[in-house]
Amino acid sequence: MVRAVWFDAGPERAGRLLLVVHHLAVDGVSWRILVPDLEAAWSALAEGRAAKLPPVGTSFRRWAGLLGEEARRPARVAEAALWRRMLAVPRTALGARPLDPARDTAATTRSLRRTLPPEATGPLLTTVPSAFGTGTQDVLLTGLALAVADRQGTEHVLVDVEGHGREELAPGLDLSRTVGWFTSLYPVHLDLTGLDLADALTAGPAAEIAARRVGERLRELPDRGVGFGLLRHLNPETAPGLAEHPDPEIGFNYLGRFTAPDSTGEWTFAPESSALGSGVDPGLGAAHVLDLNAVVQDSDDGPRLVADWSWADGVVTESEVRGLADAWFVALSALTERASGAAVLTGTPTGTAPAEDALSPDFLSPDELDELAAGLDG
Numbered sequence: 001m002v003r004a005v006w007f008d009a010g011p012e013r014a015g016r017l018l019l020v021v022h023h024l025a026v027d028g029v030s031w032r033i034l035v036p037d038l039e040a041a042w043s044a045l046a047e048g049r050a051a052k053l054p055p056v057g058t059s060f061r062r063w064a065g066l067l068g069e070e071a072r073r074p075a076r077v078a079e080a081a082l083w084r085r086m087l088a089v090p091r092t093a094l095g096a097r098p099l100d101p102a103r104d105t106a107a108t109t110r111s112l113r114r115t116l117p118p119e120a121t122g123p124l125l126t127t128v129p130s131a132f133g134t135g136t137q138d139v140l141l142t143g144l145a146l147a148v149a150d151r152q153g154t155e156h157v158l159v160d161v162e163g164h165g166r167e168e169l170a171p172g173l174d175l176s177r178t179v180g181w182f183t184s185l186y187p188v189h190l191d192l193t194g195l196d197l198a199d200a201l202t203a204g205p206a207a208e209i210a211a212r213r214v215g216e217r218l219r220e221l222p223d224r225g226v227g228f229g230l231l232r233h234l235n236p237e238t239a240p241g242l243a244e245h246p247d248p249e250i251g252f253n254y255l256g257r258f259t260a261p262d263s264t265g266e267w268t269f270a271p272e273s274s275a276l277g278s279g280v281d282p283g284l285g286a287a288h289v290l291d292l293n294a295v296v297q298d299s300d301d302g303p304r305l306v307a308d309w310s311w312a313d314g315v316v317t318e319s320e321v322r323g324l325a326d327a328w329f330v331a332l333s334a335l336t337e338r339a340s341g342a343a344v345l346t347g348t349p350t351g352t353a354p355a356e357d358a359l360s361p362d363f364l365s366p367d368e369l370d371e372l373a374a375g376l377d378g
Contacts, residue, residue, distance in 0.1 A: 099249065105286060
C-alpha cells in the first residue's frame with residue numbers, strides 16, 4: 001500500500017524522496033495532511049525530539065461506518081428522485097460508439113496536457129467568480145458545458161463531477177486530519193436549453209446566463225452531491241433505480257489550487273511530481289469516454305491552470321479531444337471577457353448559499369436572472 005524510495009543526487013545536489021501510496025489509502029486532500037506531518041516528524045527527530053503530531057478527529061473507520069447509516073436516512077433517501085431526474089436527461093453520444101470497459105481500458109487510454117498562462121488563469125480565480133456569484137469550479141464547468149454543447153450540437157451536457165467528499169454528515173465529525181479516500185462522484189446535468197451559444201462564446205450576455213445557470217444547478221445539490229454515491233451503492237432499495245441509467249460519458253475533477261511551496265523547505269512537492277501521473281492497472285476499464293482533471297499550480301510568474309485530458313482512444317480521436325480542449329479555452333476566455341464588463345446582479349455566491357431546491361425569495365430566480373442579464377446589452 002505504501003512505498004518510499006530515496007534518490008540520492010550526491011553531496012552537491014538535493015535528492016528526491018518518492019512516496020507512492022495506493023489510492024485506496026489516500027486522496028488529493030490526504031497529501032496535504034501527510035506532507036506537513038512528515039516534515040514535522042522529520043524536523044523533530046533531526047533535533048533529537050520525539051515526534052508528536054496533532055490528533056486525528058474522526059477516524060476513517062468511523063466515517064466508513066456512518067456511510068451505511070446515512071444511505072438509509074429518510075432525508076437522504078428522498079434525494080433519489082433528484083438523481084433519477086439528473087440522469088434521465090436527453091443525451092448526445094460523445095464518440096463513435098458506447099464505452100466498453102472490457103475493451104476500453106487504461107492500456108488504450110490516451111492523454112494530453114494543456115496549460116493556461118497566468119494572465120488568463122488569474123481572472124478565473126477572482127474576477128469571473130466574483131462577477132457571476134459563482135466559484136472557480138462552476139466557471140470551469142460552465143466553460144466545459146459551452147464547449148461540449150458547441151462541438152456536439154446539444155443543449156444538454158451530463159458530467160460526472162468529482163468532489164472531495166469530506167462532508168459533515170453527522171454532528172461533531174472532524175475530517176480535517178483524516179487520511180483516506182473520501183472522494184465523491186455525482187452526475188450533474190448542465191442545461192443550456194434556449195441559450196445562444198454563439199453569443200455566449202463571443203462574450204455576450206448569454207455567457208453570464210450560462211455561468212449563473214451552472215452555479216444554481218450546483219447549488220441545488222445537497223452536501224455537494226455526496227448523497228448520490230450513498231444511494232447508488234449503499235442502499236439496495238434506491239440503487240436499482242439509479243443503476244438503470246448509463247453513467248455520464250464525461251468526467252470532471254477540479255483539484256483546486258496548489259500554492260507555491262517555500263523554496264527553502266525540504267518537504268515540498270517537487271516540480272516534476274505532476275509528470276509522474278498515477279499508476280493504473282492496464283486492464284482496468286475506463287470509467288468515462290473523456291476525463292478532464294484540472295488544477296491551478298502556482299509558479300514564479302503567477303498561477304497556471306493545468307488541464308489533463310484523457311480519453312478512450314477507440315471511442316473518440318485525439319483530433320476531437322484537441323478541438324474540445326481548444327473550445328474550452330475559448331469559452332473560458334469569453335467568460336473572462338464578459339465578467340470584466342458585467343454588472344453584478346443580485347444573488348448569493350454559490351459557495352455560501354443553502355443547498356436547497358429553491359432559492360430564497362430574497363434573491364432573484366434563475367429565470368429572472370436570465371431576463372435581466374439578457375437585457376443588459378439591449
